[in-house]
Amino acid sequence: MRRLLRLVVLAGLAIWAWRALVGRHEHSERASVSYADGSSIVLEPGSAAFERLAGVARGAFGPSAR
Amino acid sequence: MDAAQALEELAELSSQVDRAVVIRADGSVLAATPDDAAGAAGAERLARAALDLVATAFDLHGTPQEVSRVDVELGEGALFVVREGGRTIAATTGPRPTTGLVVYDLRTCLQRIGEEPKPKRRRAARKPEEDGE
Numbered sequence: 001m002r003r004l005l006r007l008v009v010l011a012g013l014a015i016w017a018w019r020a021l022v023g024r025h026e027h028s029e030r031a032s033v034s035y036a037d038g039s040s041i042v043l044e045p046g047s048a049a050f051e052r053l054a055g056v057a058r059g060a061f062g063p064s065a066r
Numbered sequence: 067m068d069a070a071q072a073l074e075e076l077a078e079l080s081s082q083v084d085r086a087v088v089i090r091a092d093g094s095v096l097a098a099t100p101d102d103a104a105g106a107a108g109a110e111r112l113a114r115a116a117l118d119l120v121a122t123a124f125d126l127h128g129t130p131q132e133v134s135r136v137d138v139e140l141g142e143g144a145l146f147v148v149r150e151g152g153r154t155i156a157a158t159t160g161p162r163p164t165t166g167l168v169v170y171d172l173r174t175c176l177q178r179i180g181e182e183p184k185p186k187r188r189r190a191a192r193k194p195e196e197d198g199e
Binding site for chain 1: 114158162
């Protein structure tokens with residue numbers, strides 16, 4: 001029983017650490033567009049639209065950032 | 067206030083903005099923040115990326131709709147484009163910027179361009195009192 005409890009605690013800690021370190025980094029990339037009619041869209045990495053915008057935006061940071 | 071002065075003020079006020087350019091309606095660069103490393107080529111590159119970004123964002127909407135703002139946050143930094151009154155301002159920041167604050171600063175900068183400095187109130191010179199004859 002004690003071993004099981006220890007395993008659960010360790011698994012919880014591992015999930016927390018993963019979210020804190022990797023998850024935070026993943027969510028740091030995003031794009032948003034607002035239009036004159038008041039509508040807006042938010043794009044997350046992985047979508048084709050985000051990759052198109054990100055590809056263009058990388059051009060602003062110079063060749064070293066590409 | 068002219069565009070160069072407005073960008074100078076932006077650079078002083080916003081600690082997050084690294085580089086910025088103001089773009090005319092025809093796509094040419096009106097003014098840029100001083101950037102010794104990248105120079106004029108850097109300003110041109112930023113302007114081109116901003117215009118391409120607006121064109122790409124325009125294509126994303128189902129119906130033709132004017133783009134008023136685009137921001138893309140990447141690991142290496144973020145690119146913001148704000149359009150208002152026929153002018154466009156584009157700026158780069160470091161990673162994880164405070165989006166609302168940067169957009170507010172850029173909008174304020176655009177609004178300051180072409181703004182007439184408030185005239186100083188001048189007191190009308192007193193006419194010498196005429197003695198009643």
